Amino acid sequence: MDDAPGLERSAPTVPRRADGATAADAAVGVGALDGASRAAPTSDVPRTGAAGAVDTGLASLEPRWRTRRIVLLAAAAALVIGVLVGYQYWRATVGFVRTDNARTAGNLSPISARITGTVVRVAVNENDFVRAGTVLVELDRADYLLALAHAKAQLAAAHAQVEAMRAAVAAQGEQFRAAVATAQAALQAAEPHLAQAHAQLRMSGQTTPAQIAQARAQVTTAEANVLAAKADLDTIARTVERNRVLLGQGAISAQQVDADNAAYEAAKARYQASQNALRQARDALVSAQASREQVAMAEQDVLVRQGEISQARAQIQQAAAGQAVVQQRARELAVAEARAADAAAAVGDAELNLSRTAIRAPQDGWVTSRNVEIGQVIQPNQPLLSLALAHHVWVVANIKETQLGGIRVGQPVRVTVDALRGREYRGHVESIGAATGSTTALLPPDNATGNFIKVVQLVPVRIALDPRPQGEPALQIGLSCEVAVDTRRAQP
DSSP states (O other): OOOHHHHHHSSSOOOOOSSSSSSHHHHHHHGGHHHHHHOOOOOSSOOTTTTTOOOOOOOSSHHHHHHHHHHHHHHHHHHHHHHHHHHHHHHTTTTEEEEEEEEEEEEEHHHHHOOOOOEEEEOOTTEEEEEEEEEEEEEEEEEEHHHHHHHHHHHHHHHHHHHHHHHHHHHHHHHHHHHHHHHHHHHHHHHHHHHHHHHHHHHHHHHHHHHHHHHHHHHHHHHHHHHHHHHHHHHHHHHHHHHHHHHHHHHHOOHHHHHHHHHHHHHHHHHHHHHHHHHHHHHHHHHHHHHHHHHHHHHHHHHHHHHHHHHHHHHHHHHHHHHHHHHHHHHHHHHHHHHHHHHHHHHHHHHHHTTEEEHHHOSSEEEOOOOTTTTOOTTTEEEEEEEEEEEEEHHHHHHEEEGGGOOOOTOEEEEEEEETTTOEEEEEEEEEOSOOOOSSSSOOOOGGGGOOOOOOEEEEEEEEOOOOOTTOOOOOOTEEEEEEEEEEEEOO
């Protein structure tokens, strides 16, 4: 340290060497200590110089003692600074797991064709930023437009066939129901007539033999009555003839003649009545014999009614066969509907293929690895370009297994990207790998071969970056990073 300004003004300037000692110190040599003792003040009262400045005591000391005090003060200041620097270093290093074996990672979405086609337009260039849904590549649509038109025509034909089959099923069903109704109505109408015919037949079969026998007996009786009446009439007629002869001779009285004439008329009336009775008996016999014909007619009616019932039942069976036809039509309708559904699916497939002629971006991102040109004929699943998704960037840090013990999910992380020096990113531990990098390598090491060398393994730790401020540029995928995981803070 330099002396106070007051002291510099009160004392003459003494030349100094490079090490801080004065020229007088070099002259006095070994006796400087005695001279300093004699020049030392005997009182602690500060003295003032010519300008009235207070003497702090440095001026009264010999140059050697003044140099020691300066060295002590400098050492104390250096110690304080060292303590502060050490504390800051402790705060910045102790409890942190650091590594420079880290890189940014993200999702690279491969964009490929789903169909065969010829490229007619490439709408993006390398490193272009695109939004989700933006058309990247367009293919020739002509073939797929024709395929769509053909599929729509097939669908229209299938729909027409379905409508025709539905109409046929409906008509066949109506015909079946009408035939069944007619047959059932005929059967219902024939069954009561058959019952009536059976009843008539039973009645005719029970009454006709007795009626015929009674009619024949009546005819026999009537014939006998006619014969008896005829005999009586003939007898009375002969008597009347004799009475006429006898009356002419006077051998009989007129009264007797009148009585015989009356008897003759009565016999004649009885004869006529017996003839009428005979005719009625004969008519009754004919009627009874006709009743036998009614039995035959009743039997015939029964047979007719049975035939009607059989015919109605046959119609019902035929209608049941019509139901099988209806079911066959229904199955044909189901086949037609299935074909229509297949045609509709073909239309959907054609529309989908037509929409695939425009290859679009699935999400926001940057175009990379573009290797498609206009006029190129591409095949399904042929890679055209890649898309680095904008909202999916993280950091993968490969931590030594010896440092992994204090790392927990959720601990804060400071990330420095080599490409952006001076800018620090914040994040947190999102997950810790379940396997080391060597285990998941294409050719993992086999320590059982006999040539074992212990190598510290690296475990991938995924670090999620905190949201960036608006307008800050996005990180590219694959940049080298340096990470520092703060293991002093527990998982939130």
